[in-house]
Amino acid sequence: MVISDKLDKFFDEKMKEYPTRRSFLVPMLLYSQDEVGYLSDEVIAYLAKKTELTELEVRNVISYYSLLHTKPMGKYHVQVCTNISCMLRGGEEILDHCKSKLGIGHKQTTADGTFSLEEVECIGACSWAPAVQINYDFHENLTNEKMDKVLDQYRSKAK
Amino acid sequence: MADLTTHPDEIKVVSKRFGQGAAEIDTYLKLDGYKAVQKALTMSPDDIINEVKASNLRGRGGAGFPTGMKWSFVPKDTNKAKYILVNGDESEPGTCKDRPILEHDPHAVIEGVIIAGLAVGAKVGFVYIRGEYRYLVDIMRKAIADAYAKGYLGKNIFGSGKDFDVRWHTGAGAYEVGEESALMESLEGKRGIPRIRPPFPAVVGLWGGPTVINNVETLASVPHIILMGGQKFADYGPPKNGGTRLFCLSGHVNKPGVYELPLGYPLKKMIYDVGGGIPNGRKLKAVVPGGSSTFVLTAEEAEQMNMDFDSFGKRGEFLGSGGVVILDDQTCMVKFALRVMKFYQHESCGWCIPCREGTDWLKKTLTRFHNGGGLRKDIDNIKYLAQNMLGRTFCPLGDAAAIPTMSIVDKWRNEFEMHLEGRPCPFDPAAKITELPVVGAH
Amino acid sequence: MAEVKNVTITVDGKQVTAPAGTLLIEACKAVGIEVPSFCYYPGLSLQAACRMCLVRIEKMPKLQTACTVPITDGMVVATDTDEVRQARKSMIELLLGNHPLDCPVCDAGGECELQDMTFKYGAAESRYMEGKLHKEEQQWSPVVFFDRPRCILCYRCVRVCGEGMDVSALGVQLRGSSSVIAPNEGDHLDCEECGMCIDICPVGALTSGAYRYKTRPWEMKHVGTICTHCGDGCKTTLGVRRSDTGMDIVRGDNRDKSGINGDFLCIKGRYAFDYFDHKDRLRQPLVRKDGKLTPTTWEEAIEHVGKRLREIRDSKGGQSIGVIGSNRTTNEENYLLQKFARTVLGTNNIDHHRTTDFAGFARAIAGKQNATATMRDVASAPAILLIGNDPTERHPLLAWNIRTNVRLHQAKLFVVNSQPIKLRRQATRFVQVPAGREGKLVAFLNGDDAAAGALTGASGSNDALKQLRDELKAQKDLVIIFGSELQGADIAALVKFGSAANAKFICLGDYANSRGAADMGLYPDLLPGYVALDGPHKYNEEWGSLSKTKGMGLQEMMQAAKGGKLAALYVVGSNPVVDYNFDPAALQNTFVVVQELFLTETAMLAEVVLPAASAYEKGGTFTNTCGDLQLLKKAGDITGIKSDFEIIVRVAERIGTEVRKLVPFGSGVRADMGQTRGAQSGEADRHSVWLTANNLEPRLSPFDPYAMLDEIQRLVPGYEFSRLSLLAGNDQHMLAAELSAAGAGDALVQIVPANDTLFTSGTLGRYSKTLNSVIENKRAPADKEVMAD
């Protein structure tokens, strides 16, 4: 099994709540990605079978959503918002800072696989800008110094 | 977790339980939780709809459509399954109001969904939360499970003999999926491509069944309306603009935050009083009144606006989604226009030509322009492109991209001229300069 | 269906009346007002994506897409205002921004909707400074190429593949300006290779492996003719150029969309014409000399054949000669061949490769009125019962029509098959029966409940069978389609069941003119039109009296050969050695003559091999499996060959027949005025077409197949049709089966279905480069099929 039995059972339960087999596809993709790290060919084949869709159709869906990846990302995916509210309060500087600090650019991963970086669109933290999401965790009202601390925390967690 | 801020002018209706641990069902119950739905169970569907109509509640998702009226469009005599769909995709730049609701008061949303279901005869509701809000999905999952455990959801809710189910669902990163018909597509497991309308969702929606789609805040307001009475809620705001709403102040203000203020609240006060004014002794240049899709206001316009649907409607503009973004006088409007366009270019679903190609060319042109590679004819061209998108795209995303662009070109044309022909950005002289183009594309 | 009432709307000041609910774009078309569109395509789901069709409708706040708005009474529409024109122009400007503008080398140049619209609505001035996106062209399959920058994302290809073909091999990936059409296997396609996506692409984004970069559309002559592969009879337009050897067919498509196939063509119809110039094509007669087939002249070959056949006939009698006809030759040739056998060789020993029991079918419905359905009926009948066969593989047009009917008219489809064939996905009810028990199912339908015993065990429980029977009985205007699984008495039983409900029937046979072979009497016991030898008929009057003794069928000829009793075998366009496992050794002492395109296993045994024209190189008519008659039009000549018609006439002449008795051509021998030369001959030809249609044209040549058609029309029961309509390229339904007089049933003959797939087509398929390249390209077929969404 490409995903855990627990997750597979959970999918089966959730799928029952919908009138069509494919309805729960988007969350299934996201949750599978959370577990496996990315949407591998095997995950795609598994979900295609589960939803009775072609793999093509599953890929069509995956490629539409920006949170879904078919290539491995860093263990911690640093998503820096530079949309308007964040931009006005230094989001771009945070992004530049992360770039130089991590030594990687937009949609790149550090050599050790710990971090990947992405400039993202509004993450719903406008009143607490500038903000960054690392995996699903929000980090808000950031300054370069705070950002350093945040990254350091993750770096030590990774060890 | 997002910090909470307060201001004395706030009237806390939707936000009244914020910070009190109401995500826990027992706390929620202590704070009048699940009373509204029990009251609604004693009311007829028409009575519920009339109460909501009386409240003058208008959609908080951005379009401001009267909620009671929307509910009344759902056909009564149909044997198709009907659905309530909560739009928690919150992705409009500048908007972060559904987040505190889902975090602090998830049961209010559940309660709103049940009441909407009772009003239109639906038995199932879906709460769709954007994928980035994973912690809110977890909160909602727990809240739903707790409500089932108490018998507030499932079979025979509150012993009423009626059944009602609420399910949670998540997105995976796509602004367009906030558009109601694309939202349904996404919930059906597809790419978020909007649907052709008519038929409208109230008639043909999820899996072909009539579907009411409402924003999180809209539905979270409903239990309060049922409990306090529609009229009382309406009275908080000016005529036809019932109640209070959450405004997300952001950008160049001293006290950004989410504030619940009555509709009709003066924007000037919001900036200088609630928001504590512009930092660093700078002056106000512009205001985005309700998320990046709205017409951008100049300082002069902003200081005269009242924050209700009709004040904007009179001008042919929109109040939008509650995301109030303040720009100070050191902000480059060309850069701002570019950042906005970069967003729409990234988020266009790509279905229709004017939006897909228009946002792409606008982004390219604005990028070059901001980098000093602009030609005089580009200014008109930017406007021409936006004008030719407006009203012609498949869904309103195209309009949302065109509107701020057009208003910025119209109102800050001088800033475009300052960037012309190799001159560096006046607000960022260090920015790199691209070479002037010499040839056309075809 | 509920009555739809007409409404009247005003478009650009013109009144238009059409049924309520008609799409505005169609209502406009009806009065000659063109509303431009890219994404709208009749019959496919609505997209409203290209926004080209925006029009102004009074009382509506924004411009509306004419492709999605159903008309309502009193609607007032403007399609030609400055505002509308500007909207169109701006859409084209946006599209051209990234479009490569490589029109001079693009396959679609001259046939491109984007080009045409730019010409019409204007967008010549560029507003963009930045460079265009560039992407390398991709090859997705032997036949499909994709040039991404040319794609305008109208989604037609995706829809035709999914909705039309039920293949769903194309999708849309990514979003926004990165959106791209993607094939199902990442960088290549695994599909039916029908090429529908290429055909439907309004620009040159999808191009055909066979045609790309070969020519410009205006350098071709376009000849509308019939596909030469399966029995469905799709119309196909060949793009033809002259070449050193006579002609070069560079393209097959269905550009005029007027035939029974409308939009449709499968891989064979679109690409598999390419056997015609295979290097192994015979281009010179061969005569066996010193045991070896040696090239020779036509004179020598014909002389040899004529002389030998005459000797054999005169010494051993006609009964010692066998004749095998073809499922691929024209009606005129088939008719001529059996007439030649019966009147010149003096034998009823004539047969053909029977892929289904058309004779049994004719016996079953003889005397019933309007009992056969047309190919068009399949696309509109409210209910269809399909027993046996796998139309997706073997009758692609029929399958397309069934799917289209289910999709657009919610037709009910009932499928009975021993395999879970793909059409079950469109079926209201699918019942699987054990192979070979299809006849039991028919018995069950007729009320024999005991027959259920033989059927259950598979998916068909007793209940499912009963339900099927009840549902079928409740259908009005049912069309019943059956394959070679049903023969003889089973067909009769099925007809009995269906007739009670006024059903119409289609009997499915393989190959382009197998029905024509049957209708034209390539039978040892039946004259053209399924007329019994000993029954009353008109042929005696015209041909002189005929033997009433039934001749030998294919198997009997084989036996006779083995026993040394078949002195000569005359084979036209057939390969019995392979099809019927004919023992080559048995033919050692038989004088074998073969008219063929290629040196087949049978031809290799011949003493004389005569290189024949393919159906692209001659005119005539074909009758499809439903009984629809259509015109086969000559695309051009290639050197060295002769039509089967001409060969037979020449051989007959050598034997010493009065040719005019065989072919009733007019008095005074002058030239063939060009009717058979197809579109080459311009004005003169058009004039003669008209004359021909009105029967004013004297048949001047003994090689004129229309002279034979005159006789067919005169003598073959059921072959009633309008010449004008035929020559206009229309299909007309023949009632030969209904009007047949076959007499008592024959002992069951061996039916050998061809069992071709989408990618094979008997002998011809073996010489098609495209089919072979596709077969090679296919990997071991994994069980990939999934439910349609």
Ligand SMILES: Cc1cc2nc3c(=O)[nH]c(=O)nc-3n(C[C@H](O)[C@H](O)[C@H](O)COP(=O)(O)O)c2cc1C
């Ligand atoms: C491009 C686009 C994005 C949208 N995004 C959201 C969103 O994130 N949340 C939301 O509630 N409404 C969004 N809307 C508005 C919805 O289409 C819809 O009007 C709303 O959910 C209805 O709820 P309401 O009447 O309660 O406001 C969006 C609309 C468009 C055109």
Ligand code: SF4
């Ligand atoms: S305007 Fe068109 S391309 Fe843009 S999001 Fe809507 S449908 Fe998609």
Ligand code: FES
């Ligand atoms: S034809 Fe109407 S939008 Fe494309």
